[in-house]
Amino acid sequence: MNDAALPTPGRSREVEPHIFDAELVDNSSSEPQPNWWRRFMNWWQRSPRVPAALKSRLASKQAATDTLAFVLRSPWRFVRAVARGLVASARGWRRWVRVHDYRDAAEQSEKLADKFIEIRELTLFRWKVTGVVALAGAAAIAVAYVVYGGTALWIATGLGSATLAMFGRRKDGAPGRKAVLAGPRSLTWTMDPQVLVDAFRDAKLIGKDESLRLVERAAHDGSGWAVTIDLPATRKAVDVIKHREALASALAVDELQLIVERVRGRGGHAGRVFLWVADDDPHSGPPLRFPLLDVEFWDAWRPVPFGRDARNRRIDLQLVWTSLVVGAIPRQGKTCATRLPAAGLILDPYSQLYVFDGKGGKDWQAAEAVAHRYVCGDEQEHVEAVRDYLVELVAEVQARFSRMSALDDDICPESKITPAISRDRDLGMPITAVIIDEVQVYLENTTREEYGGKKTTLGAYIADLLTYLARKGPAVGVVVILATQRPDSNTIPSRLRAVLGSRFALRVMDWRDSNIVLGEQMNTRGFDASTLLPSHKGVGILRPDGDTDAGADTVATTTRTYYMNNAEWRSICERGRALRDAAGTLSGHAAGDDSPRAIDRTAVVKAMSGSSVTNSGTPADLPEPLASIVDYLGDDLDQREFVPTAELTGALDMDPSVFAKQMGELECRPTRHRVPTEDGEVRRVRGYFTADIRAAIDRAGSDEISSTGGPEADQQ
Numbered sequence: 001m002n003d004a005a006l007p008t009p010g011r012s013r014e015v016e017p018h019i020f021d022a023e024l025v026d027n028s029s030s031e032p033q034p035n036w037w038r039r040f041m042n043w044w045q046r047s048p049r050v051p052a053a054l055k056s057r058l059a060s061k062q063a064a065t066d067t068l069a070f071v072l073r074s075p076w077r078f079v080r081a082v083a084r085g086l087v088a089s090a091r092g093w094r095r096w097v098r099v100h101d102y103r104d105a106a107e108q109s110e111k112l113a114d115k116f117i118e119i120r121e122l123t124l125f126r127w128k129v130t131g132v133v134a135l136a137g138a139a140a141i142a143v144a145y146v147v148y149g150g151t152a153l154w155i156a157t158g159l160g161s162a163t164l165a166m167f168g169r170r171k172d173g174a175p176g177r178k179a180v181l182a183g184p185r186s187l188t189w190t191m192d193p194q195v196l197v198d199a200f201r202d203a204k205l206i207g208k209d210e211s212l213r214l215v216e217r218a219a220h221d222g223s224g225w226a227v228t229i230d231l232p233a234t235r236k237a238v239d240v241i242k243h244r245e246a247l248a249s250a251l252a253v254d255e256l257q258l259i260v261e262r263v264r265g266r267g268g269h270a271g272r273v274f275l276w277v278a279d280d281d282p283h284s285g286p287p288l289r290f291p292l293l294d295v296e297f298w299d300a301w302r303p304v305p306f307g308r309d310a311r312n313r314r315i316d317l318q319l320v321w322t323s324l325v326v327g328a329i330p331r332q333g334k335t336c337a338t339r340l341p342a343a344g345l346i347l348d349p350y351s352q353l354y355v356f357d358g359k360g361g362k363d364w365q366a367a368e369a370v371a372h373r374y375v376c377g378d379e380q381e382h383v384e385a386v387r388d389y390l391v392e393l394v395a396e397v398q399a400r401f402s403r404m405s406a407l408d409d410d411i412c413p414e415s416k417i418t419p420a421i422s423r424d425r426d427l428g429m430p431i432t433a434v435i436i437d438e439v440q441v442y443l444e445n446t447t448r449e450e451y452g453g454k455k456t457t458l459g460a461y462i463a464d465l466l467t468y469l470a471r472k473g474p475a476v477g478v479v480v481i482l483a484t485q486r487p488d489s490n491t492i493p494s495r496l497r498a499v500l501g502s503r504f505a506l507r508v509m510d511w512r513d514s515n516i517v518l519g520e521q522m523n524t525r526g527f528d529a530s531t532l533l534p535s536h537k538g539v540g541i542l543r544p545d546g547d548t549d550a551g552a553d554t555v556a557t558t559t560r561t562y563y564m565n566n567a568e569w570r571s572i573c574e575r576g577r578a579l580r581d582a583a584g585t586l587s588g589h590a591a592g593d594d595s596p597r598a599i600d601r602t603a604v605v606k607a608m609s610g611s612s613v614t615n616s617g618t619p620a621d622l623p624e625p626l627a628s629i630v631d632y633l634g635d636d637l638d639q640r641e642f643v644p645t646a647e648l649t650g651a652l653d654m655d656p657s658v659f660a661k662q663m664g665e666l667e668c669r670p671t672r673h674r675v676p677t678e679d680g681e682v683r684r685v686r687g688y689f690t691a692d693i694r695a696a697i698d699r700a701g702s703d704e705i706s707s708t709g710g711p712e713a714d715q716q
């Protein structure tokens with residue numbers, strides 16, 4: 001067992017050094033300090049009168065580096081300022097001598113012809129003045145040269161160039177002084193922070209009069225350049241993350257090369273941004289070897305290595321307590337990505353696998369050797385087998401809940417599965433994963449059947465079963481992993497999507513599909529899987545369940561998944577089988593036993609009625625967002641009178657305008673109604689009467705209104 005050799009999961013550990021390096025304060029000391037000294041240090045650190053450079057050794061070092069850089073750069077900056085001053089004064093003189101201001105004013109009042117003679121006279125006069133001044137200046141210099149010699153010339157040149165440099169100095173927020181066709185901008189910002197400031201201005205992330213504060217100078221870090229900056233007050237790091245593309249354009253790099261993170265925790269704040277720019281395409285190069293190929297055994301409770309981000313940091317994926325959906329257009333690496341978490345579960349002999357492959361190829365064939373339930377194919381019999389096994393699992397989830405409620409507090413402290421429970425074979429609650437590749441094959445089956453007294457399609461029923469498992473299953477150790485090449489709302493209804501915790505979007509067709517996998521409005525937050533390159537196989541945007549270490553604003557990470565070829569995948573499955581043989585946990589299909597388990601079907605119907613639309617007295621194929629509303633409200637649909645719009649859009653993670661439009665199409669209009677607030681007052685808010693929602697459901701049931709489900713349903 002050499003899993004210990006793997007680097008421990010810890011994305012934050014690789015980020016934090018930047019944060020702490022940036023935090024210039026180090027007042028920790030093991031020696032007890034006298035009180036007056038601590039008070040003095042406290043004052044010193046906090047006083048605005050003490051320059052920041054004197055507050056810590058690191059800050060002083062940085063100030064010294066800055067000063068040295070300034071001194072070394074100043075001759076070149078002076079020459080450039082003189083050149084700019086020369087150009088600016090020549091332009092200014094030209095405008096003056098040609099009486100531009102007067103000419104423009106006359107032109108604007110359409111009196112140019114009347115003023116022509118006046119303008120001409122003034123032009124001649126100004127030429128004369130120029131001539132006189134030039135002659136007088138030349139004469140003065142000549143006299144000074146005769147009287148004082150060459151020194152006078154040097155003094156005159158010095159004064160002249162200083163004046164020109166003053167005139168041509170780069171003023172903050174004066175972009176007009178830049179050359180129209182500048183050279184390539186990439187990486188110049190690492191040398192000259194002003195270029196970085198300009199890029200932020202060009203990307204409209206700061207105003208013309210605003211600037212940035214360098215917390216940590218640009219330094220080469222890994223295979224790219226890193227810099228930490230503070231935005232001006234009131235500007236937010238999250239906006240920089242949102243407009244990463246504009247910033248990448250301003251810095252002249254591909255957006256895949258630019259990583260923007262908000263610095264969190266100690267030393268971080270809402271306006272502190274960490275930027276990292278890769279030297280080259282960070283997602284090219286040979287495929288990344290899957291670390292689990294070198295381990296004998298894996299604990300399903302440990303996050304599984306999933307891939308690496310642009311900075312080559314390992315990205316792990318937590319499996320227990322959550323579920324995963326992988327969406328992509330064909331041939332982008334969906335199956336390969338789905339096999340990674342599957343491998344983590346296969347290498348844990350105490351976990352149980354339900355593997356269903358809608359494609360029917362040999363991608364998942366090797367998993368037959370370890371799977372408790374295995375279905376491969378898209379025929380009607382396969383869809384029915386998947387349904388039966390899912391029903392079996394729903395019954396199993398219920399049985400686990402009731403068995404768990406009978407357990408001692410010592411064994412089961414929180415009515416949730418624990419590692420010890422999952423490995424105790426007497427309790428019979430192993431971590432159970434349902435892995436379905438090309439899940440759309442099963443969800444799109446249109447055979448109409450009756451379930452729990454209601455007519456519905458087989459696909460909708462499977463969606464309900466999966467929704468139940470993804471929602472209730474995690475607490476008792478059920479993990480749902482779905483992969484689809486059609487991530488539209490017809491295929492994966494929102495009620496199912498809403499309960500799938502982790503999302504991974506490889507390249508998709510457009511931002512709508514990307515949002516369907518990653519969540520509403522993720523494109524506006526800077527995450528759009530349609531912008532990934534076709535050549536980047538296995539590269540996708542991972543939005544893990546819960547917050548990442550980088551904080552809630554860094555909701556997703558572009559990740560290149562590890563790669564496993566077929567032979568390696570087979571070797572993992574063979575190892576999984578050997579481990580199960582040794583542990584005596586081989587069961588079901590892998591042990592040659594495909595006989596269905598006896599289940600209590602009425603209990604399944606009852607369980608589903610609490611959570612799905614199928615059996616709750618409402619039609620299973622309700623259009624969105626009605627189905628999701630029914631799913632969200634449950635019994636409240638009958639018990640409450642009124643639901644505020646904000647509550648519904650929040651719960652459904654929907655854009656309010658799209659929600660209003662879709663509800664309008666279902667003939668459900670919002671009204672203003674008085675509702676009591678938490679502080680005891682009564683406020684008038686917009687929302688829907690549940691009676692109207694119920695009426696829309698009835699109309700949908702009698703097919704009066706057409707389904708709005710479809711890709712448009714998820715558009716913004």
Ligand SMILES: Nc1ncnc2c1ncn2[C@@H]1O[C@H](COP(=O)(O)OP(=O)(O)OP(=O)(O)O)[C@@H](O)[C@H]1O
Pocket residue numbers: 287288328329330331332333334335336337359485537538539560561562563
């Ligand atoms: N992480 C990766 N690194 C490098 N190459 C990869 C990676 N993942 C997938 N690929 C390449 O992409 C190809 C397609 O992968 P895969 O079969 O997983 O795609 P898919 O999306 O499941 O396709 P389909 O939709 O046809 O099932 C693979 O043959 C492999 O060469």
